[in-house]
Amino acid sequence: MSTLTPRVVVVSRRSELDELLARHGTRGAAAYFLKQRGRDLDEVTARHEALQAALTEVGAAVPADWRRGHVERADLPRFLFAPEDVVVAVGQDGLVANVAKYVDGQPVIGVDPEPGRNAGVLVRHRAAAVAGLLTAPAAQERTMVVARLDDGQELYGLNEIFVGHPSHQSARYVLSVPGGDRERQSSSGLIVGTGTGATGWCASIAGSRAVAPPAPAPADQALCWFVREAWPSPATGVRLVAGVLGAGERIELTGESERLVVFADGLESDALELTWGQRVEVGVAARRLRLV
Structure with missing residues (x-):
């Protein structure tokens, strides 16, 4: 019987831009909403693009013969992780904490899409490092x-x-x-x-x-x-x-x-x-x- 190839499960959460568009419908309406609060759509868009770029780079790092999965943070309680999964959390430190509740022994790689903005305590890697981490994930255990x-x-x-x-x-x-x-x-x-x-x-x-x-x-x-x-x-x-x-x-x-x-x-x-x-x-x- 053949052994299952590993599956990389990427976990992320919707960006602030995604949430604004879901609430307000258009970029124009989102820009107006932000302006009323002294904020700018360009900054929100830049953060959205940084997240998307990191997700794209992580996806490209997965070996061609490995299986893939993706789950948003809101769906974690309903997602079933398998023993052979390698989990890649792309986002802020809190996303790794959210993931930890639902995994049991699978290695978790935290990827920071915005180095310098996040504390980086749990998301300790950049997207470019993922390719080298997937095949030999050296994990430290945390209580x-x-x-x-x-x-x-x-x-x-x-x-x-x-x-x-x-x-x-x-x-x-x-x-x-x-x-x-x-x-x-x-x-x-x-x-x-x-x-x-x-x-x-x-x-x-x-x-x-x-x-x-x-x-x-x-x-x-x-x-x-x-x-x-x-x-x-x-x-x-x-x-x-x-x-x-x-x-x-x-x-x-x-x-x-x-x-x-x-x-x-x-x-x-x-x-x-x-x-x-x-x-x-x-x-x-x-x-x-x-x-x-």
Whole structure:
């Protein structure tokens, strides 16, 4: 039986120009809309063309006998990645984080279509380098975080997982940490982050506190966690507001609000929901991102 040739799956998201044209219909209308906001269509068009040029160059780098696929970010929850896939994410760093939730061991190559504009932490390559990376992708593993509901649903994240009220107002719950300590809380949510995400949302929270747990490195089997704006009251406490989770450790939250949400890496449209009394555990995932 013959072995399947590898498949290169290119992941991208619609450019701002594409979104403007979908909303306004014509370039003239899009230009007028931008002008009212002190922006210029030429800059948006240049960014669109840079993305298209990178996608074209990546497509040309795929060996002729390999299979090809393409998926937009919005369709990732419905796309089935195969074990032999090599994934090429062309866009900003956040696109790699979005992809990480849906792959399981496939190498991911991050391509920056606009060097100098993006931070380039996860999209570390230019399109011209892809040809040399496809055949021998040397990947580094990065720790991921997983949330598991008591009904078996799971959600993975590369940067962080948020648990809280969908509108970020006060959420009521009982928090349990490793060692058995528990506390009833009212807060604007729980954030559990990886070393990759420690420079983002977690860093902004840690920077506002006099004492914060040390941030793990991207490959460390550890997570940092923070409770946002815990409210002290006769019924709710503020003792358990930050900490570190090691491999095999879990932090557990039992909902005491009618509706709480769990989402990863800022993608609120792909969220799990908790009702009153449901439990969610968050910890280090067995799955790891293989980032080239």
